[in-house]
Amino acid sequence: MAVWRRRLAGNFPRIAVMLHDLVMVWACWQLLHVARYAMLDAAPAIPLLSFDNVGVMVLQAVAFHYVGLYRGLWRFASVTDLVNIFKACFIGLGAIVLVFSYKRLDGIPMSVLAIYPFALAALLGGPRLLYRAWKDYQSIHSDARARRVLVLGAGHAAEALVKDLRRSGDYEPVGLLDDSPHLKGAKLQGIPILGTISDVVPVARETAAKLLVIAIPTLDAAGMQRVVALCESTGLPFRTVPRLSDVLEGNTLPGQLKEVAIEDLLGRKPIQPDWELIRGWLRGRTVMVTGAGGSIGSELCRQCARHGARRIVLLEISEILMLNIRSELCRNFPHLEIECVLGDCGDPAVARRALTLYRPDTVFHAAAYKQVPLLEGQMREAIRNNTLATECVARACQEHGVDNFVFISTDKAVDPANALGATKRYAEMICQGLNEKKGTRFVTVRFGNVLGSVGSVVPLFREQIRKGGPVTVTHPEVSRYFMTIPEACLLILQAAASSSHGAIYMLDMGEPVLIRVLAEQMIRLAGKQPGIDIAIVYTGLRAGEKLHESLLYSDENSRPTAHPKVLEAGAREFSTERVLGSLARLREAVASYDDEAMQAILASVIPEYSPSRGTTEPSMKNNIVPFPKEAGRN
Numbered sequence: 001m002a003v004w005r006r007r008l009a010g011n012f013p014r015i016a017v018m019l020h021d022l023v024m025v026w027a028c029w030q031l032l033h034v035a036r037y038a039m040l041d042a043a044p045a046i047p048l049l050s051f052d053n054v055g056v057m058v059l060q061a062v063a064f065h066y067v068g069l070y071r072g073l074w075r076f077a078s079v080t081d082l083v084n085i086f087k088a089c090f091i092g093l094g095a096i097v098l099v100f101s102y103k104r105l106d107g108i109p110m111s112v113l114a115i116y117p118f119a120l121a122a123l124l125g126g127p128r129l130l131y132r133a134w135k136d137y138q139s140i141h142s143d144a145r146a147r148r149v150l151v152l153g154a155g156h157a158a159e160a161l162v163k164d165l166r167r168s169g170d171y172e173p174v175g176l177l178d179d180s181p182h183l184k185g186a187k188l189q190g191i192p193i194l195g196t197i198s199d200v201v202p203v204a205r206e207t208a209a210k211l212l213v214i215a216i217p218t219l220d221a222a223g224m225q226r227v228v229a230l231c232e233s234t235g236l237p238f239r240t241v242p243r244l245s246d247v248l249e250g251n252t253l254p255g256q257l258k259e260v261a262i263e264d265l266l267g268r269k270p271i272q273p274d275w276e277l278i279r280g281w282l283r284g285r286t287v288m289v290t291g292a293g294g295s296i297g298s299e300l301c302r303q304c305a306r307h308g309a310r311r312i313v314l315l316e317i318s319e320i321l322m323l324n325i326r327s328e329l330c331r332n333f334p335h336l337e338i339e340c341v342l343g344d345c346g347d348p349a350v351a352r353r354a355l356t357l358y359r360p361d362t363v364f365h366a367a368a369y370k371q372v373p374l375l376e377g378q379m380r381e382a383i384r385n386n387t388l389a390t391e392c393v394a395r396a397c398q399e400h401g402v403d404n405f406v407f408i409s410t411d412k413a414v415d416p417a418n419a420l421g422a423t424k425r426y427a428e429m430i431c432q433g434l435n436e437k438k439g440t441r442f443v444t445v446r447f448g449n450v451l452g453s454v455g456s457v458v459p460l461f462r463e464q465i466r467k468g469g470p471v472t473v474t475h476p477e478v479s480r481y482f483m484t485i486p487e488a489c490l491l492i493l494q495a496a497a498s499s500s501h502g503a504i505y506m507l508d509m510g511e512p513v514l515i516r517v518l519a520e521q522m523i524r525l526a527g528k529q530p531g532i533d534i535a536i537v538y539t540g541l542r543a544g545e546k547l548h549e550s551l552l553y554s555d556e557n558s559r560p561t562a563h564p565k566v567l568e569a570g571a572r573e574f575s576t577e578r579v580l581g582s583l584a585r586l587r588e589a590v591a592s593y594d595d596e597a598m599q600a601i602l603a604s605v606i607p608e609y610s611p612s613r614g615t616t617e618p619s620m621k622n623n624i625v626p627f628p629k630e631a632g633r634n
Contacts, residue, residue, distance in 0.1 A: 018061070021069070024123040025060045025092075026053055032112040032119060052100075052108065059099060060092040060120075067091065085124050089117035147171050150204050152227060153215035154178035154186075154193050157241050161215045162189045174207040197227060204234045212238035225521075232524055273494045274563060279308045281497035286337075288313035288360035290345040290393060291367030293321025295450060296408055299489040300364050301325055302332075307493070311337035313358045315367070317344050346389030351396040362404040362496070363397050365390060368424070372412070375419040376543040379595050383586065383602075386423035391430045391583060398440045405440050406496045407431050409504075411448040411481060411549045415608050418545070422602045422609045426579070428504060429605070433576040445492045446569075447507040448481030448549060461519055465526045469534035471519045474541050479512040479548050495566050508565040512548065579605055 030053070067088045069081075093116055100108060149165060151158050154176045165171040166189075175194040178184075183193045194203050204212065212231050217240075219227065231238040287304045291297040292314035298321075301312055312329065316322040322342055329338050339358050343350035345367050355363075368386050369375055375382040390407060397405045409428050412421035428444050435442040449457070457480075464471045488507060495505040516536065523530040530536055541547070559568050582601050589597035603609055 018064075020127070021064060021124055022057050022061060025057050025120060028116065028120045028123050029053060029056050029112075032115055033109070036109045036111055055099065056092075056096055059095040060088070063088045063092040063095060081128060082121075082125050085121050086117070089120045089124075092120075093117045147210050148174045148208055149211045149213055150174060150200070150207055150209035151176045151191075151213050151215050152178075152197050152200065152231075154180070154183055154188050155216070157217050158215040159188055161213060161241055162191055171211070174209055175203060177203060197230060200230050201234050204236060209236060212236050214238065214240040217241055228524070237527065273490050274498070275307075277497050278490075278493050282493070283308035284310045285361040286311040286313065286358060288315060288354060288358065288363045290315045290363070290365045292316045293318055293325045294366060295485055296489065296492075297364070297366035298325045298328075299485045300366060300492065301329060303486070303489045303493055305329055305333040305336050309336070311339065311358070313339045313341060313354060313360055315341045315343070315345050315350070315354055317342070317367075344389070346384060346392050348392050348396065351393050352400075355396055355400040355402065359400070360402060362406065363393065363402055364406045364408065364492070364496075365393050366408045368408070370410070370420060372418050372420050372545060373542040375423075379419050379598050380590055380593055382419040382423045383426075383598055384590050386420070387426045387430070388583070388587060388590065390427035394431055394434055394440075394442065398434060398437065402440050404496060405431070405442050406492065407442070407444045408492065409444050409446040411446060413446065414549070416606060417610070418543070422606055425606050425609070426602060429574055429579045430583075432504075432574075433579050436576060443496055444504040445495050445507065446504060447483055447488055447491070450483055450485050450488055457515065457518070458522070461522050465523055465528065465534055470537040471523065471530075471534060472537050472539050473515050473519050474539055474545060475547060476516050476538060477547055478515050478541070478545070480515060481512050481549060482518075483507065491563075491565055494563050495561075498562055498566075504569040505561070506567045506569060508567070574605075 030048070067084045069084050069088055093113065096108075096116075097113065147170060149171045151161060151173055155178075158176060158178075162173050162176075165173050173189075173191050176188055176191055177195055177197045177200055178193055179196050179198075181196070184195060186193050194207070200212065203209075212234065214224075214227055214231070216223075216227070228238070282304060285308075287309045289297050289300050289304075289312065292301055292312075293316040297316070301314065304312055314322060314326060316325070319342060322340055326338055326340055329336060341350065341354040341357075343353075345351055345365070354360075367389060369378075369382055394405055394407070407427060409424050410420065412418065413425035413428055414421070416422040416425050428446075431442040431444055434440075461471055491507045495507070519536055520530040523534045523536075526534075528534045561568050582605050586598065586601050588594075589601060
């Protein structure tokens with residue numbers, strides 16, 4: 001009995017709405033008959049309840065249920081609800097005509113039938129809209145201390161934002177700004193458009209705004225930089241609305257304001273991969289990812305799971321990182337088969353065991369050491385993990401008949417000036433050398449710095465700013481290519497799905513970014529002024545660092561692929577025998593910890609690598625990759 005009482009209490013609002021609608025149907029039918037017969041001198045008596053009344057209410061109730069009228073809430077009544085009401089009214093009219101045709105509609109005037117759906121729609125829709133207006137009014141005036149908000153933008157995102165701000169009760173939108181000149185003086189949701197975005201300083205002062213919200217999710221990097229600079233000039237805090245992609249991927253909630261991130265200022269146009277190609281290639285496959293708990297490895301796992309992989313094998317040396325990515329995948333993809341192999345992918349027994357047990361179709365090799373200054377003093381580990389482990393996994397894939405081996409490389413492999421670049425370049429050459437045999441298709445994907453990855457410059461700057469500075473930059477002119485983690489992984493999948501044997505693919509990283517400018521922008525985003533609140537200190541280039549990185553050797557004649565963000569590098573001439581034949585000597589040097597022998601072998605295989613060049617005379621060369629220009633791209 002108690003269960004039924006609780007169930008009844010939970011459904012009471014919906015029952016009340018149904019009763020309201022049935023009363024309105026009865027009232028509409030009665031009033032229309034009264035109005036019709038009032039024109040006659042001898043009007044017939046109209047009973048309060050009759051067979052016709054009951055029949056009309058039953059038929060109309062069925063129509064209401066059919067169109068799903070009770071799935072919505074009065075609090076959020078909208079045009080969609082009004083459309084459903086009209087549908088239900090006309091469906092009800094059709095049912096009335098059909099059912100009562102057995103008595104040739106005797107006693108039902110045609111004028112009543114003609115007016116009935118419109119009158120009933122008004123009686124049903126009116127109370128809903130009035131209730132919503134009353135609730136909106138309450139939310140606006142419920143708290144006199146609501147924070148006054150000036151919205152930048154007057155499009156669909158701004159309209160949705162204004163509604164959300166009003167519902168919350170914590171914010172009061174006081175005006176909008178938009179660069180469309182014809183909108184000035186107009187109103188959006190009753191809020192006036194007070195000028196252009198360039199007017200933000202005087203308008204913010206006149207409206208006593210306490211918060212600025214950027215509601216233009218389509219802004220490119222240059223546009224966002226301009227708007228952020230204007231917001232900073234007001235001295236007020238500012239936020240932005242999330243992009244649709246962030247909402248869909250679960251990174252933020254709809255209507256949730258977020259701080260402007262450095263990714264927004266470095267922003268790049270959203271990548272549109274060939275979804276059909278990627279999903280068709282991944283669907284039903286078993287995928288293995290080495291370094292599955294790292295920044296790139298974990299995102300590759302998410303993307304593969306999201307786009308159709310049947311099973312993912314996680315190969316990771318860190319038990320904590322393994323547990324983290326496994327828990328996340330199990331939570332978000334309950335139907336995905338997840339297998340875990342804890343161990344070093346450079347151990348031949350581990351690699352063979354994983355491939356024998358799970359027979360993956362594709363292996364993504366993302367495991368690597370990547371910190372340039374640290375690896376300069378750790379040559380043995382750089383070679384063991386970046387070069388020899390790659391060769392170990394690649395040969396194991398070849399022995400076990402794996403269809404695809406995708407090696408994740410770096411822009412530092414081009415004209416390498418450090419241990420990271422040299423060991424990654426050697427690994428690229430190994431993959432190209434092994435590809436000469438039939439069987440496994442070896443693919444290399446090369447890209448630059450990844451925003452937000454573990455150990456990258458962005459988290460470092462964020463922590464330095466949090467502590468009050470100083471922010472350390474190696475050189476005023478040092479620049480790097482940047483890309484977000486999801487963006488990089490999508491393009492890895494795109495390149496892998498459409499690749500040819502032995503190819504090296506480069507991802508379009510956009511324009512290189514001055515690290516000094518990056519630091520200044522991050523300081524401003526934190527509400528501080530560079531050089532005033534937070535100092536920027538130049539520490540000098542570290543061991544192995546170059547001023548500029550390149551994605552392409554000067555003699556790697558690139559050619560376009562089917563995707564405008566991916567280029568294929570032409571094969572460079574090198575001796576496969578020397579590359580593969582030197583591996584035995586390299587293993588001996590690693591086993592005996594002979595740094596001089598290791599560097600000598602790298603230099604003999606990679607003539608452009610000079611172990612001392614990175615510390616004494618950093619390369620200032622910057623090969624520009626000729627990616628095709630897109631329409632509207634600067």
